């Protein structure tokens with residue numbers, strides 16, 4: 001018997017990186033009047049001129065990144081994430097050298113080379129978004145070459161369906177649509193003082209009265225608070241409104257603040273964070289410092305599926321729940337394989353939001369959406385991530401390599 005390496009799979013021949021405007025993976029890139037840009041509390045809200053709109057400080061400046069990998073046999077895998085033009089530059093000018101001529105089955109070695117070759121200017125943020133986009137495209141290509149859904153390659157479904165909570169301005173409507181909970185954006189930060197705190201509590205109380213006592217209500221604070229404000233908000237939201245969790249209350253760099261908030265928060269109220277954290281090392285910090293009850297990695301930002309496996313396994317061994325941030329099919333194929341991910345997030349991208357629309361529309365074709373707050377595992381039974389790139393939209397390739 002020989003020990004020759006397995007060479008049966010078609011290798012990667014072309015790497016292409018495109019940018020796209022107008023919603024999709026860069027879901028903040030929306031038109032006027034969308035709930036997602038309506039005076040939401042942010043760390044920039046300390047400046048009155050950037051308080052009303054997140055687009056005013058440039059939240060949508062990057063746009064979507066599309067990574068496309070074509071194998072020698074013509075099979076194409078792709079993925080979408082954020083990062084736009086600078087991420088396209090990194091993919092085509094830097095990362096492509098670790099992909100061309102390689103088998104997508106070698107994702108561990110490819111990930112390692114992408115991460116350590118960019119470490120001197122990377123580690124988190126934009127560079128890891130780019131790496132995540134490539135990694136997701138590798139898994140999509142691998143699944144398409146093998147004729148297997150990604151969730152099969154990750155060990156298979158541990159339940160028959162995904163259950164969702166909805167993120168958006170109308171948890172009352174989300175309840176009617178069959179979701180298990182609703183997560184509201186916080187509207188007022190510390191710079192708006194006690195008056196803003198009262199308005200935050202009023203808004204939450206109003207939603208509690210509309211949703212009844214048993215429906216989960218959560219608050220997404222998008223990194224906008226300080227420890228004192230977060231502690232007071234958590235206490236009142238728990239006492240007066242039965243809040244289930246307080247999300248991303250502090251800066252993602254403030255591990256010490258999160259550890260203190262978790263100690264300060266009322267017993268029973270969950271502290272969650274992690275959508276702007278990256279890699280096994282970032283999440284190890286969150287967990288080793290006991291910063292939160294639920295970690296919320298975004299698979300398109302934290303390093304992709306290859307890295308999420310490591311993050312999820314560490315969380316599982318620590319007894320920490322992992323409920324990934326948004327990210328549509330890229331999360332669904334992971335969540336369905338994990339007992340410590342018992343439900344998933346659905347971002348309500350309708351402007352109202354008064355109806356369920358595909359999260360990454362119009363970029364993905366065949367993107368499943370929850371019906372009655374659920375998606376059957378069998379809906380994921382297509383090769384790769386089970387979606388195709390919509391070629392009707394304007395794809396721009398700023399740094400062609402071939």
Ligand SMILES: [Mg+2]
Nearest residue numbers: 220247248275
């Ligand atoms: Mg969030």
